[in-house]
Amino acid sequence: xxxxxxxxLAAGKGTRMHSNxxxxxxxxxxxxxxxxxxxxxxxxxxxKIIVVYGYGGETVRAEFAHENVVWVHQAEQLGTGxxxxxxxxxxxxxxxxxxxxxxxxxxxxxxxxxxxxxANNKLAILSFNKTDPTGYGRIVRSTTGSVVAIIEHxxxxxxxxxxxxxxxxIMAMPMTYLTKWLSxxxxxxxxxxxxLTDIVALAVAQGIEVVAVVTRDEWSxxxxxxxxxxxxxxxVYQARIAQNLLQQGVTLKDASRIDVRGTLHCGRDVVxxxxxxxxxxxxxxxxxxxxxxxxxxxxxxxxxxxxxxxTIIDETQVGxxxxxxxxxxxxxxxxxxxxTHIGNFVELKNTQVGTGSKINHLSYVxxxxxxxNVNIGAGTITCNYDxxxxxxxxxxxxxxxxxxxxxxxxxxxxxxxxxxAGSTITRDAPADxxxxxxxxxxxxxxxxxxxxxxxx
Numbered sequence: 001x002x003x004x005x006x007x008x009l010a011a012g013k014g015t016r017m018h019s020n021x022x023x024x025x026x027x028x029x030x031x032x033x034x035x036x037x038x039x040x041x042x043x044x045x046x047x048k049i050i051v052v053y054g055y056g057g058e059t060v061r062a063e064f065a066h067e068n069v070v071w072v073h074q075a076e077q078l079g080t081g082x083x084x085x086x087x088x089x090x091x092x093x094x095x096x097x098x099x100x101x102x103x104x105x106x107x108x109x110x111x112x113x114x115x116x117x118x119a120n121n122k123l124a125i126l127s128f129n130k131t132d133p134t135g136y137g138r139i140v141r142s143t144t145g146s147v148v149a150i151i152e153h154x155x156x157x158x159x160x161x162x163x164x165x166x167x168x169x170i171m172a173m174p175m176t177y178l179t180k181w182l183s184x185x186x187x188x189x190x191x192x193x194x195x196l197t198d199i200v201a202l203a204v205a206q207g208i209e210v211v212a213v214v215t216r217d218e219w220s221x222x223x224x225x226x227x228x229x230x231x232x233x234x235x236v237y238q239a240r241i242a243q244n245l246l247q248q249g250v251t252l253k254d255a256s257r258i259d260v261r262g263t264l265h266c267g268r269d270v271v272x273x274x275x276x277x278x279x280x281x282x283x284x285x286x287x288x289x290x291x292x293x294x295x296x297x298x299x300x301x302x303x304x305x306x307x308x309x310x311t312i313i314d315e316t317q318v319g320x321x322x323x324x325x326x327x328x329x330x331x332x333x334x335x336x337x338x339x340t341h342i343g344n345f346v347e348l349k350n351t352q353v354g355t356g357s358k359i360n361h362l363s364y365v366x367x368x369x370x371x372x373n374v375n376i377g378a379g380t381i382t383c384n385y386d387x388x389x390x391x392x393x394x395x396x397x398x399x400x401x402x403x404x405x406x407x408x409x410x411x412x413x414x415x416x417x418x419x420x421a422g423s424t425i426t427r428d429a430p431a432d433x434x435x436x437x438x439x440x441x442x443x444x445x446x447x448x449x450x451x452x453x454x455x456x
Contacts, residue, residue: 041098103223106236152197171196270286270290276295289306290307311330316332321339328342331366334350352370
């Protein structure tokens with residue numbers, strides 16, 4: 001039996017989250033809880049993934065519109081057994097069925113694979129031993145150690161509540177068994193719900209072997225029911241990422257003070273100081289050093305780059321051996337060639353900077369193309385916005401722009417030109433010449449009107 005179908009139970013409201021957001025859409029590592037479970041399911045290469053959803057309705061489906069899953073709506077939440085019943089018509093008759101939970105984000109692929117492999121003509125359940133098992137269903141074993149039942153906490157006797165081995169809710173079985181068992185379970189219990197766990201007693205009564213696979217990784221089977229749970233899982237998730245980075249040879253000044261909210265690829269001899277946040281897809285090549293309190297999102301940082309403290313980098317490429325920061329902000333669309341210097345309180349947006357160029361102090365450069373070996377003086381800004389429309393500035397190779405200059409786009413500064421400090425340049429500046437502007441008097445223009453939007 002090689003065919004695998006996976007059912008993910010994700011219909012719960014999550015009342016203890018105290019939020020209008022469906023529980024499964026809250027995030028761990030900047031990714032929805034349910035997204036972690038779906039990714040685990042996909043890594044198992046099943047023929048089908050069925051998600052049973054309820055609270056949040058179309059909001060949940062819309063979040064995962066890109067995923068190739070079957071959606072089944074559980075209009076009334078009448079228990080886990082009832083939830084799986086809703087999915088029955090979508091399951092293959094000759095498949096093994098793996099049941100996963102939509103609020104368990106750290107679920108482990110290898111454990112799930114092992115569990116499903118145990119389910120040939122058996123019911124395989126995943127369990128773990130918990131010091132304080134309050135609230136969990138207990139795994140009841142016979143004197144010979146075989147599993148005979150799972151008893152929910154509210155239905156358990158005092159003796160059964162002393163059992164430390166508990167149910168995770170994750171299980172696997174052949175579809176032929178599941179169909180029969182689901183038709184036989186009832187809601188005659190304290191909660192008045194259809195418990196999926198009741199199939200264990202049915203299997204035992206019918207002489208079908210029940211095996212419990214015990215995991216030692218409690219966090220991989222821990223569900224999220226509150227913001228406190230969410231916070232704890234986040235720290236575990238980040239700690240595991242940090243541990244992987246350390247094993248790869250990355251130097252972390254403090255492994256407990258790094259957050260990766262996406263994917264972080266690191267080369268050799270990378271050093272990351274404390275309180276740095278990496279979002280989206282970030283690559284740090286060999287010998288990159290990231291100082292404290294930086295935020296880097298969807299960026300490619302080439303070899304030998306040093307990033308000083310409190311720098312923000314977003315959708316940017318930084319060329320080899322460049323120096324960035326402190327307190328620099330590189331916004332989307334920025335691309336820096338090798339050996340560039342972007343200094344303190346400099347902001348770049350949609351700007352390309354050539355090899356060896358420097359913008360070291362207190363400048364804003366937006367919608368600009370800068371050539372090689374250009375020096376931009378302190379306090380320089382490119383005036384790229386007239387209040388309605390954006391325009392581009394071109395600064396060619398070997399230009400020197402003096403401090404406190406304003407370059408009013410659209411404009412081109414020719415190769416080798418020098419712009420005198422304090423100039424407001426409104427026309428193209430010729431190559432290899434000094435250009436300056438000094439206003440002798442202040443003027444006001446009556447009847448002047450602001451520009452109107454250009455229709456494209």
